[in-house]
Amino acid sequence: MPAPRLSVVVTRRLPEVVETRMKELFDVELRETDERMSREELVAAMSRADVLVPCVTDQIDANMLAAAGDRLKLIANYGAGVDHIDVASARQRGVLVSNTPGVVxxxxxxxxxxxxxxxxxxxxxxxxxxxxxxxxxxxxxxxxxxxxxxxxxxxxxxxxxxxxxxxxxxxxxxxxxxxxxxxxxxxxxxxxxxxxxxxxxxxxxxxxxxxxxxxxxxxxxxxxxxxxxxxxxxxxxxxxxxxxxxxxxxxxxxxxxxxxxxxxxxxxxxxxxxxxxxxxxxxxxxxLPHMGSSTVEGRAEMGEKVIINVKTFADGHRPPDLVVPGVM
The missing domain is CATH 3.40.50.720 (NAD(P)-binding Rossmann-like Domain)
Incomplete structure (x- = not known):
């Protein structure tokens, strides 16, 4: 029997081409609206997911990671910057963090x-x-x-x-x-x-x-x-x-x-x-309203990097864009 697919929760709406590909590869839970998740919603999402795909608008701190339990194994950030994620606390809890550098x-x-x-x-x-x-x-x-x-x-x-x-x-x-x-x-x-x-x-x-x-x-x-x-x-x-x-x-x-x-x-x-x-x-x-990376091409490429990171992790390997605490 094939291994069960990873449970992936996405916190914001992503380009349609990215969401479609995610549905093909993972057991993915997509966001119906583009509203930001509340702190409580983020904790609940982390507690039921193997992989969380957040964005820069999602603040993830040590207390939230602790409250989420032990299921979460990877935070595959949709974006290059990870200052909204407590990467050190995540790694201490055995949670890897990846990002999407170079795309934007x-x-x-x-x-x-x-x-x-x-x-x-x-x-x-x-x-x-x-x-x-x-x-x-x-x-x-x-x-x-x-x-x-x-x-x-x-x-x-x-x-x-x-x-x-x-x-x-x-x-x-x-x-x-x-x-x-x-x-x-x-x-x-x-x-x-x-x-x-x-x-x-x-x-x-x-x-x-x-x-x-x-x-x-x-x-x-x-x-x-x-x-x-x-x-x-x-x-x-x-x-x-x-x-x-x-x-x-x-x-x-x-x-x-x-x-x-x-x-x-x-x-x-x-x-x-x-x-x-x-x-x-x-x-x-x-x-301007944080438009620096806002191109159709860039957003699609960011999604491709997220998918590669998650798929590589699902295959038992280190995500290519792994974020290492202290080297950011």
Missing amino acids: TEDTADMVMALILAVTRRIPEGLAVMQAGEWQGWSPTAFLGGRIGGKRLGILGMGRIGQAVAKRAAAFGMQVHYHNRKRLRPEIEESLGATYWESLDQMVSRMDIISINCPHTPSTFHLLNARRLKMMKPSAVIVNTSRGEVIDENALTRMLDAGELAGAGLDVFERGTEVNPRLREMPNVVL
């Missing part, structure tokens, strides 16, 4: 450039005037933005996405600088035309644009705090497509409001969906 690299890097252009070229302001029917025609002094060619871009976090941003920025004629936990190999640095700054303080004080592309970890929480934000030039722009917690959002809001920074493009926020209302009112701030 190009899409997110595209969004970084889109935000840089949107803020520096004042695209939302022009769009608002057109949608309101208030445009009176071309003027030599209307909607004057800034040229990004020749500007210094400081990339905070030079992993896959940071390097993809560097390549795009170079094509726009920008000067690429970066700060990273570890310096890149010389040949990679040379291929990207990137200048390394060991001191983050020195880098942020000299850049025209800062792009945040590092993960959220205890060491990166408020990495751009009030002190570092004040080091930035008043003409500088900051873009964040990574995790909202990396910036002290209250300090950023105060500085933007006071004209101490030229603008910001934010796809992520420190308190999730609770966006500071003052940010919404600023014409020099572009806000």
